[in-house]
Amino acid sequence: MTNEEAAPKAANIFDVARLAGVSHQTVSRVLNDLPNVRPATRQRVEHAIAQLRYSPSPAARALVTRRTRTIGLVTPGVPDYGPTSIALRFNLAARQARYSVHAVHALTHEVTDVRAAVDELLRQRVDAIVLIVIDVAVLEAIRTIELGVPLVAVAATPRASSTTISIDQYRGARSAVRHLAELGHERILHIAGPASMPDAVERVRGWRDELAAHGLVASDPAAGDWSAESGYRVGSTLELRAGDGVFVANDQMAIGLLAALRERRLRVPEDVSVVGFDDVPEAAYLDPPLTTVRQDFDRLGELMMQKVLIAIEEPDSASQDAPLPTRLIVRGSTRARP
The missing domain is CATH 3.40.50.2300 (Response regulator)
Incomplete structure (x- = not known):
């Protein structure tokens, strides 16, 4: 018996779909923990994954879905606490969803520098781009560009959008x-x-x-x-x-x-x-x-990743999200006037 004959064939996403009696797109939604999957269907898919010992590799998934499981992140080139915390929490959330993040710093707040960062990410064949916006003009300018991949922006703006998420x-x-x-x-x-x-x-x-x-x-x-x-x-x-x-x-x-x-x-x-x-x-x-x-940066990172996954897998179901609430923390620097 040759080594090739001895080694069992690894299951793929189509094997899981066939055993569970669903489409491979449904298997993908379960793997990415996306909504709009019935509990019974999810349980059937998870049982098939366990039975086949299916573990999707990034290379195989890229071949099946034409995706790289990589998200581009454009961050401002400043060490401010807010943007830095947002980027950190998003990286953690992406890792939990089995995505990698390719981060690029925009050298300045100018639209041309942000666009250059976006172009660099598009050359990396990312599946989506996340933009941490710190300049009012940048978001409006980037929205006018046909990127070919979903764009999710973290931006405090009174104009709600299905592509933006923010803290209030x-x-x-x-x-x-x-x-x-x-x-x-x-x-x-x-x-x-x-x-x-x-x-x-x-x-x-x-x-x-x-x-x-x-x-x-x-x-x-x-x-x-x-x-x-x-x-x-x-x-x-x-x-x-x-x-x-x-x-x-x-x-x-x-x-x-x-x-x-x-x-x-x-x-x-x-x-x-x-x-x-x-x-x-x-x-x-x-x-x-x-x-x-x-500001709840932990929750923001989670919601950013959820919005990215929905934008990739279920673009027609994208919806507007209310800004996350803040919480006043009262300490010793304030007191009542006599």
């Missing part, structure tokens, strides 16, 4: 301002992120609308760039008086603001209350611990 920056900002207003602060300032970035735009919008809901006046927001240095710079010159509240568009700028307030002999929270956004790991260990708005 707007309501998160409103919860931060509402907290300060309910503590009795009648003057609530804002240190904003860059005006071209969707997260910053939505947080400014939430700040303004919540102030209006409480009958409070919104002055022009101070401009930061997400860095602690910019928070310190703004905080060194910001016109403040005892009893003010400050909503800062991210925790890094809030850290810089706290340092500037210490130098100015303004006590937090006795003189000024401060609220950040993101809940970075250091926030709970600052002096004082920072009240902030937490």
Whole structure:
């Protein structure tokens, strides 16, 4: 007996489909844990997979489906906590779904650089592209391009779309301002992120609308760039008086603001209350611990992967998703006014 005769033939996806009495597309949906498969059908497919000891290889699956089981990820070329956390959680979710991720950094926020990153991924024959958007103009520009593969964008935008997913920056900002207003602060300032970035735009919008809901006046927001240095710079010159509240568009700028307030002999929270956004790991260990708005990046990574799988396997069933909620984390940097 030759080695070729002795080695049993490995089962393929068509063998599983034949044994379970379903199409190979249904087997693929079960393997990718996609919706729209009846429980009884799913159980039959899983039983056939176990009986045949079927283990799909990336090469075999690419031949059958003309797919590479690789997803292209375009990330901004900045080390900010939010985009970095989103990319990490998405990579973990993709790995659990047995996909690999090819990540490319866009060198700048310019549309031309993002398009170059997308073109590089398309040359790698990726099955879909995920874009972490930090510039308002980029998403609209990329949407006009015929890519030939599904596009899923992580973008804070008030215009819902079947291809976008986000965390609710707007309501998160409103919860931060509402907290300060309910503590009795009648003057609530804002240190904003860059005006071209969707997260910053939505947080400014939430700040303004919540102030209006409480009958409070919104002055022009101070401009930061997400860095602690910019928070310190703004905080060194910001016109403040005892009893003010400050909503800062991210925790890094809030850290810089706290340092500037210490130098100015303004006590937090006795003189000024401060609220950040993101809940970075250091926030709970600052002096004082920072009240902030937490974003669920773990859940976002899972939903990103689910949307990618649906876009690949069931493009006709794609639907709009409500933004994920945020959670206000109250710590020692805020207090009620006397």
